[in-house]
Amino acid sequence: MQKLMLFLALLLTSDTAQATKTVQATKTVIADVIKPSETATKTIFPKNIVVDGTTNLNGKVTIKPLTALKKTGGAIKGLVNTDRAGTKITTGTGPASVAWSPLSNFIAVANQNSNNVQIFSVDTLGNISSALSSQSTGNVPTAVTWSPNWSTITGGFIAVANNSDNTVQTFHVDASGNLTSVSSQTAGIFPYSVAWSPNKSATTGGFLAVVNNNNSNTIETLSVDTAGNLSSIISSLTTGGSPLSVAFSPIWSATTGGLLAVANSGSNTLQTFAVDISGHLSLVSTAGSASTPDSVAWSPMGNFVAVSNQDGNNIQVFSVDSSGHLSAEAISAQIVGAVPTAVIWSPTWSSVSGGVVGAVSSNCNTLQIFSVDTLGNMTSLQAGYANTGSYPFSAAWSPSGTFIAVANTGANTVQIFNAAAV
Numbered sequence: 001m002q003k004l005m006l007f008l009a010l011l012l013t014s015d016t017a018q019a020t021k022t023v024q025a026t027k028t029v030i031a032d033v034i035k036p037s038e039t040a041t042k043t044i045f046p047k048n049i050v051v052d053g054t055t056n057l058n059g060k061v062t063i064k065p066l067t068a069l070k071k072t073g074g075a076i077k078g079l080v081n082t083d084r085a086g087t088k089i090t091t092g093t094g095p096a097s098v099a100w101s102p103l104s105n106f107i108a109v110a111n112q113n114s115n116n117v118q119i120f121s122v123d124t125l126g127n128i129s130s131a132l133s134s135q136s137t138g139n140v141p142t143a144v145t146w147s148p149n150w151s152t153i154t155g156g157f158i159a160v161a162n163n164s165d166n167t168v169q170t171f172h173v174d175a176s177g178n179l180t181s182v183s184s185q186t187a188g189i190f191p192y193s194v195a196w197s198p199n200k201s202a203t204t205g206g207f208l209a210v211v212n213n214n215n216s217n218t219i220e221t222l223s224v225d226t227a228g229n230l231s232s233i234i235s236s237l238t239t240g241g242s243p244l245s246v247a248f249s250p251i252w253s254a255t256t257g258g259l260l261a262v263a264n265s266g267s268n269t270l271q272t273f274a275v276d277i278s279g280h281l282s283l284v285s286t287a288g289s290a291s292t293p294d295s296v297a298w299s300p301m302g303n304f305v306a307v308s309n310q311d312g313n314n315i316q317v318f319s320v321d322s323s324g325h326l327s328a329e330a331i332s333a334q335i336v337g338a339v340p341t342a343v344i345w346s347p348t349w350s351s352v353s354g355g356v357v358g359a360v361s362s363n364c365n366t367l368q369i370f371s372v373d374t375l376g377n378m379t380s381l382q383a384g385y386a387n388t389g390s391y392p393f394s395a396a397w398s399p400s401g402t403f404i405a406v407a408n409t410g411a412n413t414v415q416i417f418n419a420a421a422v
Contacts, residue, residue, distance in 0.1 A: 098406070205224035297345050388415060
């Protein structure tokens with residue numbers, strides 16, 4: 001299979017005869033106008049692109065940034081640069097996914113074009129190191145996730161989904177940030193997103209959930225032992241069309257298990273699945289979303305999920321009851337910059353005021369933050385805003401709640417923003 005460039009494939013439609021696509025925003029948020037750093041049409045690198053798993057297009061995809069993005073509210077303060085760019089460091093080529101360690105002291109970055117995963121340290125001021133370690137992955141790693149447990153003596157684990165060789169890998173990360181390959185397992189066809197369950201303990205390594213796109217349309221679970229070794233597939237179910245994101249609820253029961261949410265870009269649906277304590281899946285609920293949902297995230301209390309919709313240029317919030325049933329429609333929605341590619345929740349939640357949700361938009365290089373009340377209603381005014389590097393594709397909020405990491409696919413950088421002052 002020819003190498004898939006994640007960012008380009010997401011922008012292509014099912015019209016395989018079209019080798020280029022121009023994406024423009026149709027809506028903006030009201031208030032002061034902030035000009036993006038670039039307004040000329042950009043051409044992304046030529047690639048052999050797989051569309052629907054069958055058709056190769058040897059062409060270019062061009063996208064046109066917004067001429068202006070409108071902003072409200074306060075700004076997310078960069079730690080070093082006065083232009084709110086945040087601290088940043090060069091990664092491998094095509095960083096597609098970024099994730100924080102449980103203690104917020106390391107980040108892992110999966111680089112889809114250089115086929116490797118890197119570990120960086122982040123200090124308490126948000127300063128990011130050069131890469132501490134790097135390990136080769138399978139072909140086109142599109143997602144990375146951390147095990148929920150961390151030992152200051154022995155470290156922890158990460159898992160990586162390799163889209164083009166149909167595998168999931170685990171790596172050990174020691175207390176100094178050094179990587180060691182542990183295990184590899186076949187995981188469906190075109191695995192795209194991977195999540196680690198919150199129930200890892202001294203006696204169980206927990207479970208991995210993987211969604212497979214390019215018309216395979218499945219979600220699968222694998223178990224992980226305490227040494228990071230993967231089992232074969234435990235359970236597999238059909239999802240909606242072209243699932244692009246999977247996330248575990250932070251709530252887990254030792255007797256009943258937990259919940260998963262999946263964003264299906266091809267069918268414009270959001271789904272929830274139950275996972276029992278043996279790792280077996282069952283479908284709970286399906287709800288319609290806006291156009292092309294590509295990222296899903298749970299609120300800290302597990303009572304809401306947020307989804308970003310790249311062709312809808314918005315983010316939506318749905319409620320989830322204790323059994324995993326979604327609200328029939330989104331409780332609230334908010335227009336964001338063009339082509340949002342990741343949605344994130346702050347880990348901080350108040351029973352009085354609620355929490356905060358954010359999104360990065362790849363076609364206008366922005367990070368936007370919105371407040372969410374206890375009923376799931378997003379405010380119409382931004383709580384925060386920042387310019388990112390070129391084509392931000394993945395974002396993650398640190399477990400401490402202090403920082404936001406953004407992986408910029410076009411710039412080959414990762415940035416750390418200080419979110420505490422938002």
